[in-house]
Amino acid sequence: MPQESKKELRIIGFLCNWCSYGGADTAGVSRFKQPTDLRIVRVPCSGRVDPLFVVRAFLSGADGVLVSGCHPRDCHYSDGNYYARRRLEMLKRLLPFFGIDDRRFHYTWVSASEGERWQRVVTEFTKVIHGLGPLKIEEGEEIG
């Protein structure tokens, strides 16, 4: 739901050009109401998403990162999202080791026709991030 009463947080979305970006477009064209915290980066394929993009986003001040691509078996390039799945799963399990809540990072599959599903994903993910609040990675005490 719209977060007008609360301060906006920064959520970065990496969406694949062929499915999820289209899905987000469908949601927009159908005038589904969506929270405004998400900033979308369009990528050619979810396989283009280096886990380090996600890390960089977090370290550059993002409070949440969402990656979305074509459903498995539906990749435009036939196998990009399979590679993405392995890498992103690895990252999702690595983040909590460094003390970053893994709920801040979510990856999912949304097709171009699933405008409604896109709305649900964005709304719920934004709700989760607002529940967690801003991400703080701050300089410790001076050493030495």
Next chain:
Amino acid sequence: MVELKEKISEVFRDTNLVICWREGFDPIHATPHFVREESQIEDSIFNLFCVHNLCVYLPFLKEKAGILVKGCDSRTLIQFLQEGLIRREDVVIIGISCRGIIDVGKLMREVLYEAVTGVSIDGDSIKVKTVSREREFQLTSLLADKCKICRYPNPLIYDHLIGEPVESKVSWDMAYEDIREFEKKPLEDRLSFWTKEIGKCIRCYACRNACPLCICRDRCIAETRDPHFTSQSVELKEKFMFHFIHAVHLAGRCVECGECERACPVGIPVKMMKKKINLEMKELFDYETGINVDDKPPMYTFKAEEEKIKEHEL
């Protein structure tokens, strides 16, 4: 060490280059030694101070070479072969069964950084002579941490083997106990632990340079402007970014030789991050690095149906 020198000269006749160790600037430091002439064979040694993973040089060599490997180092070779970084026919492997090596840092702290003039090893004890006195230690107290949880003391791949096979009683669970223990801490504690540890980083890239699997070298994205992953700023975030790059690029590739941690001048537990990923690789893909030449690193491949990866619900 007659056997060692015999083996080296045997291999040398075939390759004209053998990478091994020789004594360094003092008795407790060994240094990598490139044997290119017959006369240099005499200097080669193997003792408890031969800590280096010599495989680090191999992917950049343009010639056939002989190489000395300990058990842990041999996994590096297998990983190289899996990834096609070296060709099996270009390398002659002299394997050494290893009972563990000494953490020189620990020893230096014990002798208060005095100059060491002599070392003698007798069974399980080691006598260290410094400029002012002589002290005796138990070997086990000075062993490197990675050797205490070593599961592969014998080389997994070799053409010639030196020494009697050593038995290891360490199980997978014992080796990864420290990671599981760390993960029991609450999130905030983990973040503050890494904030403190990574905060020490001076980004000298010694861990990267010592890492045998970090093969990008001059093109490392931690230093390039295009792509510009890290900036030159000394902020904590940039340090975090560098360590994430190192960890993520070694996902499913790190053989846990521990060179990164040994090379680190400020004592960051760099290996822990890699061990965590290896633990996940085992759980997700039942894959262990550097064990079988025919395996494929999990990030280089996929399955249409992943058994262990479940869809995440919000």
